Amino acid sequence: MINTIIFDLGAVLIDWNPHYLYKKLFTEEIQMLHFLQNICTPAWNEEQDGGRPLQEATDLLVNQYPEHAQNIRHFYGRWEEMLGGAIEGTVDIFKELKEKDTYRFYALTNWSAETFPIARQRFEFLSWFDGIVVSGTEKNRKPFASFYQLLLDRYAIKPQHALFIDDNLRNIQAAEQLGIQTVHFLSPVQLRETLTEKGIL
Known part of the structure; x- marks a missing residue:
C-alpha cells in the first residue's frame, strides 16, 4: 500500500x-x-x-x-x-493527490544548492511538499543509493510503501534496487494513466 x-x-x-x-x-x-x-x-x-x-x-x-x-x-x-516554467499537467496531478489528504509528499532532486532558491521563489507548489532533499545541499545525488537512503531515513519512509516518479531511467532503476516502487515519467498524460491504474489517483 x-x-x-x-x-x-x-x-x-x-x-x-x-x-x-x-x-x-x-x-x-x-x-x-x-x-x-x-x-x-x-x-x-x-x-x-x-x-x-x-x-x-x-x-x-x-x-x-x-x-x-x-x-x-x-x-x-x-x-x-x-x-521554462511549471509542467502544468504534472502540477495538476500533484494538486489532486494533495487534496486527497492520503499521502505524504517528498521531492528528491539533483539540483545545485546555489540555484535551487531561485526555483523555490518562483514555484509556489514547492511549498506543498512535506520535505525536499536537494543533492547540492547534501553533496550527494541520484543515482547513488546513499542519496535515496538519506531521504528514507530522514523522513522514516518505508521503501515498500513509497512510489518514486522520475524521468531518468537510471534514477528509476536505482530506486527499484532499494525496493521503492516507481513510475518512469514520460508525460503528464502517461503519469495520470499510470496512477489511475494503480488506484492512487
Whole structure:
C-alpha cells in the first residue's frame, strides 16, 4: 500500500532546459548543441548538482576553453533563463493527490544548492511538499543509493510503501534496487494513466 509519493523535480514538475538560454546566444543550432555536448556538458553540470561550487565549476571550464569563456559564464550567470516554467499537467496531478489528504509528499532532486532558491521563489507548489532533499545541499545525488537512503531515513519512509516518479531511467532503476516502487515519467498524460491504474489517483 502506497502512503508516500516522491517526485523528481526537473522535467517532471519543472521545465528546465539549457536550450532556452543558448538558443539566444548561438545563431546556429549545431554550434549550440556542440557547446552543450562538449563543453558545458550534462556530466559537468551533475558535479554542481553534487555540491561543487558554481564559481569553481565555471573557472574550471574557462581555463580549459578560454575561447568560450563568455558562454561558459552565462551558464550560471543567466541560469534563470533556462527555466521554462511549471509542467502544468504534472502540477495538476500533484494538486489532486494533495487534496486527497492520503499521502505524504517528498521531492528528491539533483539540483545545485546555489540555484535551487531561485526555483523555490518562483514555484509556489514547492511549498506543498512535506520535505525536499536537494543533492547540492547534501553533496550527494541520484543515482547513488546513499542519496535515496538519506531521504528514507530522514523522513522514516518505508521503501515498500513509497512510489518514486522520475524521468531518468537510471534514477528509476536505482530506486527499484532499494525496493521503492516507481513510475518512469514520460508525460503528464502517461503519469495520470499510470496512477489511475494503480488506484492512487
